[in-house]
Amino acid sequence: MSRWHAVYRRWVLARHYRFAREHLIPYFFDALTAYSLGLAAIGVPRAAEAAKALAELRKHPLPSFNGLVEDVFFAIDQQITEHWGLEVAGTLRRGLSRNDLDLTVFRAFARDRALLVLGDLLALRRRMLLLADEHRETLMVAYTHHRPAQPTTLGHYLAGLENLLSRDTRRLWAAIVSTNASPLGASSLAGSPYRVDRAMLARLLGFTQAVENTYDAVAAGDWAIELAQALAALGASLSRMARDLLFWAEREAFVVGERVAQGSSIMPQKQNPVIFEHVRALVAELIGGPQILLALNHNTAYGDLNDHSTGVLEPLERLCHVAQGALELSRVALEESRFVPERLAEGLADKSVLASELVDVLVAEGYLPLGEAYARVKRMLTSLAGEGRTLDQLSEADLAAHLGFSDPDLLAALEPRRFVERRRVQGGAAFEAQINHLRQARGRLTQDRRAYNTLRLHIRQARRWLGEPEGLLASSRESR
Structure with missing residues (x-):
């Protein structure tokens, strides 16, 4: 008959035992076997028998929780005691605590x-x-x-x-x-x-x-x-x-x-x-x-x-x-x-996401300093929006009126693939950089x-x- 209160058995012992029986039994046998081998290596008597007993016992299922023993370790200890004797079981427990045993199993x-x-x-x-390679372009x-x-x-x-x-x-x-x-x-x-x-x-x-x-x-x-x-x-x-x-x-x-x-x-x-x-x-x-x-x-x-x-x-x-x-x-x-x-x-169709590129080209090609280029492009976008137009409808006349330059090369800045290919830095969007x-x-x-x-x-x-x-x-x- 179990010595534990039914509530304690239900909420602590049975729960722990159930989880250990479902998930941890192989780990307990591994840890106990390793420890018995460690004892055998330093010449502790009957430690080798304990290792062999564990090898045999692990082939058979441990009983479900019955309240007679509190955890899986003591269930294994009980089985060894019954079939191989107190001395073999006691040898296995020399210097072994459930503290180091359990934490070994948990880890x-x-x-x-x-x-x-x-x-x-x-x-x-x-x-x-694989998908990144497939969709580089x-x-x-x-x-x-x-x-x-x-x-x-x-x-x-x-x-x-x-x-x-x-x-x-x-x-x-x-x-x-x-x-x-x-x-x-x-x-x-x-x-x-x-x-x-x-x-x-x-x-x-x-x-x-x-x-x-x-x-x-x-x-x-x-x-x-x-x-x-x-x-x-x-x-x-x-x-x-x-x-x-x-x-x-x-x-x-x-x-x-x-x-x-x-x-x-x-x-x-x-x-x-x-x-x-x-x-x-x-x-x-x-x-x-x-x-x-x-x-x-x-x-x-x-x-x-x-x-x-x-x-x-x-x-x-x-x-x-x-x-x-x-x-x-x-x-x-x-x-x-x-x-x-x-x-x-x-979202590329209206070319609005290429406004920053237009600013950069104005600066890189020596047309304007950065602050002025940014301000002029922003004013141009506001004006186009008021007319119900977007950057994809930009003309050379618009460039001249808003930016002060009518160079057709500026319109080339509004091509998405050109934008991507300019980003050749390490990790950039350019196709070569992606490769x-x-x-x-x-x-x-x-x-x-x-x-x-x-x-x-x-x-x-x-x-x-x-x-x-x-x-x-x-x-x-x-x-x-």
Whole structure:
């Protein structure tokens, strides 16, 4: 019969056990196996048997929560005790605390979930670069302050967005690196009394390093905050992209594919781009995510954090799940939909967005100083608007009357492609500059994917070794 109150069982123990049984059991076996191998490496008796017992036990399902034991660790401990005896079970627990064990499990789980997000982010960036290359010469109007500003190309815009997402990648990777440090061997906080090699334990678990201070190993909660903040920043980036695509969809410059759009229940003519409305809802969760983790750490004593348990992991798991959804929906929407170049270029027809180019040519060709050129062009625009005309209707007579010069070369400044081709600086809108930038962006993406694949491979190899510890035990005996 359980010794715990029914309310405590329901809201604390059962909830924690359920989450651990659904998500964390492999991580507990990995951490316990690594620790038993660490003990075996320094000659602790029966530690090798404990490693073999874990390898056998992990093949069988653990029982559901029954109230007799409080968590998954004690469920594993109970099973080892029943089938391999108290001495083997006790050996495994030498110098081991649930403080360092739980935090090791939490970090490994969070790292792996964040890596899934990172994989989807890399896939979205790849899709954006493909589209940027395809639309290098697709002219469009760029907006600033919600008003038409200057010509550019869709490729230039998409490459810029990918540039933003590359920094989201960098932030998420940095958070993963912070998370990917092993607390194992820290024991309660002062360190294990057995001189296990903590660096070796970290390598066995796919971590890149051990948390250097054993007190910090069980006290730190900032790694979870970093993950949440990186995901929130990513959410803000995806929200900005969704907003722009919905803006273009409203003007039929971006047509969302039928397989990711929904019709109206009452208006048969409508095809609604709701996929981005769903993206917007998902990223709202991401943006609010850090508050939960900050609140958990706020006013928490600098001691062990393992009792936060599902309070940390449930929101992190949810945030990673939501981030994957937002990324996958965004990528699929781009794959299934199409841009309409004619609609994107509609704002170029009256040539109003080329007024700045006319000012620049007047200055660059030595006609007028900048201040005077700006003032004269602005007065001319006001006069044309009063007559119901726009820059596309400008004549040489208008140039002479308003600017004081009737050179026909000034009219050539009002050609969108000429405007774009003059922007040849690094990262500019000129077609050649775009080609160079895309080459650089593809190289950056390749490097990011290589680092991602290397870490994933390292983790998979570690997990494979821990699932079959006999080889590691043999290596340990040979080294001694």
